[in-house]
Amino acid sequence: MTTMKQDTDARQALQGLEDSRSSVRLRAALAVGTTPDPRCVDKLIERCAIEPEFFVRDTLTWALTRQAVSMTLPALVRELRSERAQARSQALHTLSKIGDRQAWPAITRELLADADDEVARSAWRAAVVLVPDGEEPALAAVLAGQLGRGERQTQLSLSRALVALGEVIVPALRAATTAPDPRVSAHALATQRLLRDPDAGFEFAIEEAKRAVALGRSGQEGQ
Structure with a gap:
């Protein structure tokens, strides 16, 4: 019964992330972060790339930090190769919040010099957090x-x-x-x-x- 309720909650949260109302998307992101579910990771990252509201994006990042690093890290690193600037920027921002130095090799010179100022700024902040000792x-x-x-x-x-x-x-x-x-x-x-x-x-x-x-x-x- 508990599993069925979790499945229902996860489906509702994922649907909420697509809602046209920012307040609903915010509640959905909060719900996913409160009850982490690996099935939601890809959707959270996908939404980060297109979410127009700052507070919702910040909550999406928070929700991702609540998920297992083994699930989020590979997906976020892949997102750094996206053609969409917001996707790269938000992935970098999230990696800086997670703070796992396994992501360091993905912080390339190309990202640090990205033509989009917001991406570059996110890359600078992430690099300072993730840089290994001695580098x-x-x-x-x-x-x-x-x-x-x-x-x-x-x-x-x-x-x-x-x-x-x-x-x-x-x-x-x-x-x-x-x-x-x-x-x-x-x-x-x-x-x-x-x-x-x-x-x-x-x-x-x-x-x-x-x-x-x-x-x-x-x-x-x-x-």
Whole structure:
């Protein structure tokens, strides 16, 4: 009898994930997470790729973290090869929440430099969580290659990811401060400031860094 009820509950939850009302989809995701069922893993991941509502996506991720890692990890890694940007981004986000370092080999340079800013940001966050001991300097060098990219929010995400790696980022940042592109050098200087003072606001740090770069270039031109 219990098995029949579980089957019925699972079917209802899966149907709820398809409902046009976000409140129903949210309740369905909560139900699946409250009573984990391996039969729901594929549907949860499939829904992550297309779910338009942030709070529902976040609950879908939570529901996936409640499932057996042996079921979720292979499916999420496969999703990283999806052509849909949201599918890649949400899979990366979920892997970072699960935190199992078996997923590390799937965090490729291509994902860390993904053309979609949201995917790249998710990849940076996941990489910092999943990087094995001893691999941090190599990761720092790869992430530093993205300095100067995107708008302010993307730059802040990258700076936070780099700062989370700690002092190993110092050589990569030092090299980037001399980059010919002023966006790269300013971003590197701002990240250095955040490393020294995590409480410093990024807006202040980046504007200060821009002034420093501009003054430095003016001084060079005047020589």
